[in-house]
Amino acid sequence: MPAPPLRLGVNVDHVATLRNARGGERPDPVRAALLAIEAGADGITAHLREDRRHIRDSDMARLKAEISKPLNFEMAATDDMMRISLATKPHAVCLVPERRQELTTEGGLDVVGQHNVLAPFIARLNDAGIRVSLFIAADPRQIETAAKLRAPVIELHTGAWCDAVVDGHSDKAEAEWQRIVAGAALARSAGLEVHAGHGLDYETAEKISALPEIAELNIGYFMIGEALFVGLAETVRTMRAAMDRGRRLAPPI
């Protein structure tokens, strides 16, 4: 079977970061989402953090109401977020770890350690017809446990790999890359749909697009930064082209 099509999810969190720097309404992350979709994004991702540092509750509601492509609602596994996600009814929920002091989502969710808390949480979302994705490191124990938790999707955390590439630490980059390659294959063989994200830029997105197990990339920070210079539509088109170049190298699955 040829490698399946690869979707691009654009994360609009950092449009909201910029807006919140002045506390008003502009720039509007929903406008960015609509523009990204027009330019070729297959879906929109937004993370409603506990401290509401970027996306607000009203952004999530407006994204759900206004965009024509799937909404991927990133959140921590808390009662408050359960309530909001059930009310929002997004296409997907991606469960992520959250610590207030972190600058970004620094590690994967520990699905091994939190198995007993996550199992009923995931079951409720499954029952509501929301596709659950678990944001985890490419670690065999985490992947095997994710499969047992009955979440249909995992998203592999690519942050450590991308940081090592950008920092020029080639040994570390290669080791992290091999973990991702092995993790994607293991997850797929366990019946999981595999997504990936965090820290991706044109170069790393092109490379990871050649892994046939990966069905979706979720990319935000780099693209919103790049959009300052060339515009968001151009950034989405350039990212799409990088992913398509990578995908052409993917072996059949």
Ligand code: PXP
């Ligand atoms: N996927 C998940 C689960 C994330 O938490 C994030 C960051 O919010 C991303 C993808 C996108 O990462 P980046 O903004 O570094 O591209």
